[in-house]
Amino acid sequence: MAAIISDPIEFAQLCHELAGQRELGLDTEFLRERTYFAQLCLLQLSFGARALAVDTLALRDLDALRPVMAAPLTRKILHAARQDLEVLWPATGALAGLFDTQSAAALVGLPAQIGYAELAKVLLDTTLHKSQTRTDWARRPLSAAQLAYALDDVRYLPPLADELTLRLQKLGRWGWFEEEMAQLAGNGSFQVEPEHAWRRVKGLAELDEQRRALARALGAWRERRAISADRPRNWILPDAALRDIVLSAPRTTAQLAAISELPEGVRRHRGAEILSLIESLGLPALLPPLPQRRRPAPAETQAVQRLAELTREAGRELGIAPEVLATRRDMERLVAGEREAPPLSGWRRAVIGERLLGAL
DSSP: OEEEEEEEEEEHHHHHHTOOOEEEEEEEEEEEETTEEEEEEEEEEEETTTTEEEEEEEEOOOOHHHHHHOOSSSSSSSSSTTTHHHHHHHHHHHOOOOEEHHHHHHHHSTTTOOOOOHHHHHHHHHOOOOTTTTTOSSSOOOOOHHHHHHHHHHHHHHHHHHHHHHHHHTTOOOOHHHHHHHHTTTTTTOOGGGGGGGGGSOOOTSOHHHHHHHHHHHHHHHHHHHHTTTOHHHHHHHHHHHHHHHOOOSSSSSHHTTTSOOOHHHHHHHHHHHHHHHHHHOOOOOOOOOOOOOOHHHHHHHHHHHHHHHHHHHHHHTTSOOHHOOOOHHHHHTTTTTOOOOOOOOHHHIIIIIIHHOOO
């Protein structure tokens, strides 16, 4: 079988062969700079002693892969898996039996965001060459160097997973890792619901009810247009412009034109539509004053610092980067009285959560 598969008959044979594998290394190459939906350009696979690639531009129908991707007893090994899962989901469905080598590495005491090449060097003493990082993966044919680079990205995933499994079990942290993978798999389709899209824009959740309603409507409008046109959402309406429209709630063409972050082309072609959307919400003529950014009280700052020190101490005891246990944002939420933060659930609650609660 060729190193890169672009023939439907060979692809069908591959899918039949994969059904009997215990584990698969997986990686993707994709483009999304000019589109809403990522363009899957290449799917790399390793199994047994082999590594090969599927030309997903030539073979656009990957449905035959769905059964093996959904099989929980076939381990799917990826590094920093979230983006790959998001890209693969429309083509192959949800993946079961996940093993994210970056997540596993963090739990055994390696840097929380360690890269694949660094992990291969640390655990396998293997040096990977990254000479093709700027490749346009949509161009064909791929050179031998490009293909070798792409296959290296999956060739070492199975031995990395084996070594990390041994370390996790030796440290008694396999249960922690299983929780992390269950949470990753539970993310579902990764599809953004238009009505929830506004939450991706920072600084809107703290606004008054009327402006939140506008944010919700405008975010949904932008998401639907981006999906329909298959263009990046910021091409439809930049985040900064969306935020400024929500804050000022313009009612006239002149008020809309006064928003400096709004591109002229968007104002000219979509301005009337945006104003009509605002009008349809029936907002009051006078909206509440914008909330002033509150500086944390000295006691709150001291409490966060106290929690941060406890987290660093726990990290030293466990040999884990402290941000794996709790982030600064987690600590701020706890100090503010929230009790749904990650440190208070799963394995983290016993390891750090109770200690943090006791210090509040």
